[in-house]
Amino acid sequence: MKHKIKTLGIIVLAALIGFSMAACDNSGGGGSGAGHLGSTLNLSGQVWTMDWDNDDRITWEQFTGNRSISAGFWYDDGWDDIWIDIGGSGSINAGQLSFTIGTPDDLVSISTLFDGEIEDEFHNFRISDPDARAAVFGGFRATGAGRSGELLRMWLSGNTFEGVSFLYVDRNVTIAGGGRTTTWDCDCGVCRCEEWDDRCYCASRFITRNLNINLRTGWNAIHFREVWSFSGGMDTYTLTLSLGDPARLRWVLDEWGGGFQGFSETSESSERALSGRLGARRLRAIR
Numbered sequence: 001m002k003h004k005i006k007t008l009g010i011i012v013l014a015a016l017i018g019f020s021m022a023a024c025d026n027s028g029g030g031g032s033g034a035g036h037l038g039s040t041l042n043l044s045g046q047v048w049t050m051d052w053d054n055d056d057r058i059t060w061e062q063f064t065g066n067r068s069i070s071a072g073f074w075y076d077d078g079w080d081d082i083w084i085d086i087g088g089s090g091s092i093n094a095g096q097l098s099f100t101i102g103t104p105d106d107l108v109s110i111s112t113l114f115d116g117e118i119e120d121e122f123h124n125f126r127i128s129d130p131d132a133r134a135a136v137f138g139g140f141r142a143t144g145a146g147r148s149g150e151l152l153r154m155w156l157s158g159n160t161f162e163g164v165s166f167l168y169v170d171r172n173v174t175i176a177g178g179g180r181t182t183t184w185d186c187d188c189g190v191c192r193c194e195e196w197d198d199r200c201y202c203a204s205r206f207i208t209r210n211l212n213i214n215l216r217t218g219w220n221a222i223h224f225r226e227v228w229s230f231s232g233g234m235d236t237y238t239l240t241l242s243l244g245d246p247a248r249l250r251w252v253l254d255e256w257g258g259g260f261q262g263f264s265e266t267s268e269s270s271e272r273a274l275s276g277r278l279g280a281r282r283l284r285a286i287r
Contacts, residue, residue, distance in 0.1 A: 035243025037219040041166060043099045047092055047151065047251045058156060063253055067092040067144040069151065071101060071137045086135050092142065097151070097251050101219075104135035104168050113167075114175070121208050121239075122177030132173045138165040142253060149255030155248050159228045164245050167222055169215045177211045183234075191233060202233035209240045221245040 047063040069092060072085040088101025111130035139152030154163040183205045191202040213222065223244040229236045 034245065035221050035223075036216045037166075037221060039218040040100060040102050041088075041168075041219040043090070043097060043166075045097050045251050047095050047097050047253050049254075050156075050252050060250075062095055063092070064095040065092070065145060066094065067142040067149075067151075067253070069097075069099065069140040069142050071099065071140055073135075073137055083141060086137060092144075092151075092253075099140070103170075107133035107135050107168070107170065110134040110169060110173060110175075121180060121182075121206075122211055123180050125177035125211075126175070128174040128176075129171060133170040134168060134173075136165055136167045138163070142255070147255045149253055151251055151253045153245070153249050154252050155246070155250060161226055162246065162249060163224045164249060165222050165224070167215065167220045169217060169220065171217055173215045175211065175213050175215065177208075179208045179210045181208075182206045199230065200233055201235060205234055205236040207236065207238040209238070211241055213241065213243055 049061050049063050051059050051061075053059055069090055070083070070085050071088050072083055084106055086101070087105035088099055090097070090099030092098075109130060110127055110132045113134055113136055114125070114127065139150050142149045142151050152163065154161065156162075183203060185203050191200045193200040213220075221244060223242050223246065225240045225242075227238045229238075
């Protein structure tokens with residue numbers, strides 16, 4: 001059985017929360033805005049929790065507790081998902097994240113990170129130096145006070161969700177590919193009608209924009225932006241990838257038994273993380 005490194009799967013959580021919800025506050029925190037972050041990655045900022053009220057409006061609350069954190073990725077050994085810690089040090093203290101990492105403990109070829117379904121989302125997907133060594137994480141595991149959870153950098157507003165993953169490379173590398181449009185019908189060609197939004201979903205379309213990201217030696221922030229729309233029985237998801245860490249994004253903590261419980265459901269499908277497709281398709285079932 002082929003082993004898979006589950007690279008960026010935590011990012012798709014935002015799709016699980018619901019594109020039609022309206023956010024209450026546009027303040028962010030902790031983002032540098034830069035895409036190239038140097039040989040040492042320093043992350044900090046206020047940690048938030050998120051829920052929604054009875055009117056499906058996002059509610060935010062500043063987290064004030066303490067948690068231990070671990071940066072890493074999921075690895076499928078053919079039997080189970082294993083969390084691989086890539087090093088670094090930090091914690092959440094009184095609601096504030098502080099984390100530093102230099103060269104990660106575990107590096108793999110960058111071609112391994114993008115092997116499989118990720119590259120299939122683009123025409124002529126290519127890596128300028130497939131032998132470059134790399135590591136990536138889309139968030140942290142968090143533990144403390146008898147609870148477990150995950151923390152990631154994200155923002156949700158209206159029909160758009162955004163997230164950031166952090167990618168380390170040991171040399172300059174360019175990843176590129178042409179945009180692609182993929183359309184698939186609902187199961188067995190039968191439209192699925194949902195009572196909660198009075199819509200019938202007959203097909204879905206996934207669009208990726210052209211990809212051209214120049215990674216530099218050291219740490220890089222990859223920004224994901226996906227926009228959802230619906231028309232004529234078809235829901236459409238349009239994905240754009242670029243370098244950067246917008247300041248409006250927040251560090252959002254989800255712990256088992258918390259409000260939206262999104263992270264745990266994405267780990268099994270992280271090979272789709274660049275697209276967020278599976279998370280988006282689960283959207284209606286979870287709400």
